[in-house]
Amino acid sequence: MEKIMFSMILKLQALFEKLKKRKALWFTTITTMALLGVLSTLYYLNSMPHRATKNLYESTNTSYFNDLDSKINDSLFNLEIIGSMLLSNPDFKVALSLQDNIPAMMEKLNTFDTHLRVVAKNDVTLEIYTKNLVKIASSSSTPILTPDVYDSEELQKVVTSNQPLSGIGYEDGQVFLRALFPIPNGILEIKRPADFLFDTYAASGKIFQILLDKDTLDMKKLQSFKYQKIGKNEVSVQSKVDNEFSQKIADLDFEKIIADKYLLTDDYFILAKPLLSSSDKKVGVIIVGESLAKENGLPKMIKKISTGLTTAALGLVVALLVLMI
CATH class of the missing domain: 3.30.450 (Beta-Lactamase)
Structure with missing residues (x-):
């Protein structure tokens, strides 16, 4: 390897010696190399502000959405905690057993919902679905109760797996953050408008x-x-x-x-x-x-920041041009 490097150096030295003997060609070569170097530097300096700005905006994408994910996950976690607390409450279990008496069930849900608004300090709604995915009770002040089946992937998954699930979903004209829990006769939903x-x-x-x-x-x-x-x-x-x-x-x-x-x-x-x-x-x-x-x-x-980088780049460009002169 050392022999190859040494051989290349000798060849370059020989080339430079030949060029020096031919002064016109030597001057042209040096000038061309200098111009190429200056043009490359100018291109790099000119594109530097754009690259820096692009990198800043792209890194902002990550930081903004990490912050958003944190807000959403915190809210979903709160809904999950509320659901776990309710399902361990004997009075709430009694409310869930009143599916044959919907008015009584809704009255009970409204009572719990009132307490939740004080504790959670946000607009939380409790709703009950049958295992056929029909909503039969809601603590909302304007409940939407119809015999229609809710064609929801999340509701179907909770019924099939018999496991809780949380996330963002669309329902009744709004987007909600919601936590879904399997109950003996269907699904408990705790949701908050997004x-x-x-x-x-x-x-x-x-x-x-x-x-x-x-x-x-x-x-x-x-x-x-x-x-x-x-x-x-x-x-x-x-x-x-x-x-x-x-x-x-x-x-x-x-x-x-x-x-x-x-x-x-x-x-x-x-x-x-x-x-x-x-x-x-x-x-x-x-x-x-x-x-x-x-x-x-x-x-x-x-x-x-971009303007500052552009100004600095232009200053370096001017300095290079002065040196060339």
């Missing part, structure tokens, strides 16, 4: 939106509720929305945003991640947005 996340993000100047894939919904049933078409194949059923933001994202391709990790428009910094069912099937998209006009917001901070 709209609370809109308020949580709004408090920090951000926008939260859940969009559902139309192909996963019964569009005939959806007609009974308020919804808005957004994107190529999505709908929004949230009661709390930022109307201006919704209009701006109405024609976006969210699959592309998910693949690219972010989108920067003239008005918003937008992140998207797929919403998955309990079987890891994509059923929608979770959107987090932030206005570019917001003072001290991430987009403005990154823009300042």
Whole structure:
């Protein structure tokens, strides 16, 4: 190996000696090499701010959605704790045994629901389904009780496996965080509207939106509720929305945003991640947005960093040009 390296060095020295004897060719070679070096440096310096900005935005995707996952998991954990406490309560077990007397069952559920609102400090609803997936009781002030069967993958899984399950799901015109528990005659559901996340993000100047894939919904049933078409194949059923933001994202391709990790428009910094069912099937998209006009917001901070990097790069470019002269 050393012999090969030594041989190559000798050949290069011989080449340089020949070039030096031919001064015109030597000057041309040195000039060309210098220009190539300068142009490569200029390209690197010019692309550096773009690369840095892209890396910052992509890393933001991870941090934002890690934070969101933490919020969702904490809320689901609270619902699971509530369910476990209720199912170990003798009075609640008595309430569950009243399936032949629905009014009495709903009265009992409302009593427990009132206590939960004080303890959990949020809008928690208790609902009961038969093993045929028909909802027969609810603690909601405006319950939706029909003889219709709920075609829900999560409900079916709880009945089949006889195991608890929690996650995000669509039901009766809204998206809920919910915990499902098998009970002797059916399923106990403890749920909370996902709209609370809109308020949580709004408090920090951000926008939260859940969009559902139309192909996963019964569009005939959806007609009974308020919804808005957004994107190529999505709908929004949230009661709390930022109307201006919704209009701006109405024609976006969210699959592309998910693949690219972010989108920067003239008005918003937008992140998207797929919403998955309990079987890891994509059923929608979770959107987090932030206005570019917001003072001290991430987009403005990154823009300042990018501007600083661009200025530094231009300064180095000018220095190189001066040295060349």
